[in-house]
Amino acid sequence: MKMKVVIAGTFDIIHPGHIYLFEEASKCGDVYVIIARDKNVEKIKGRKPIFNENERKLMVENIKYVKKAYLGDLNDFFKVIKIIDPDIIFLGPDQNKEWVEKELQKREMRIGLIQLKFRKNYSSSGTIEVLKRLYKEINKEKNKEGEGGDGTPPQNESIPKLGQ
Numbered sequence: 001m002k003m004k005v006v007i008a009g010t011f012d013i014i015h016p017g018h019i020y021l022f023e024e025a026s027k028c029g030d031v032y033v034i035i036a037r038d039k040n041v042e043k044i045k046g047r048k049p050i051f052n053e054n055e056r057k058l059m060v061e062n063i064k065y066v067k068k069a070y071l072g073d074l075n076d077f078f079k080v081i082k083i084i085d086p087d088i089i090f091l092g093p094d095q096n097k098e099w100v101e102k103e104l105q106k107r108e109m110r111i112g113l114i115q116l117k118f119r120k121n122y123s124s125s126g127t128i129e130v131l132k133r134l135y136k137e138i139n140k141e142k143n144k145e146g147e148g149g150d151g152t153p154p155q156n157e158s159i160p161k162l163g164q
């Protein structure tokens with residue numbers, strides 16, 4: 001029987017760094033992913049996610065390395081971990097290993113911890129910033145060409161809601 005490996009995170013804009021994390025975790029066993037709830041993302045990151053929790057879950061559960069995805073609990077991160085009953089919690093390089101260790105000890109949960117050492121040079125926040133810059137550059141070019149003139153998009157064009 002394969003080991004159960006849990007990964008948890010926001011996974012707002014899927015990028016190569018996420019795929020690397022899933023792939024590395026899959027080398028240890030079947031990967032189960034806990035998706036952060038919208039309210040928790042907003043509380044921790046200070047912004048709403050680009051994609052809502054159900055959209056993020058849909059995207060993650062369709063990645064070939066992922067066996068199953070779950071929405072996290074609004075109040076207790078470890079509630080879904082208890083349901084999954086994993087052998088390993090696989091952490092990204094920027095996740096707080098010491099906090100997870102303390103919580104596992106406090107709850108008397110015997111789960112192995114592995115932390116990915118190497119971080120690919122990608123982030124959802126960085127992607128959002130790139131998209132914002134591109135939008136501004138495109139808008140600037142349109143203004144030079146006489147479209148919009150005042151920096152506002154033409155009336156039938158919507159403004160992307162990035163990084164709210």
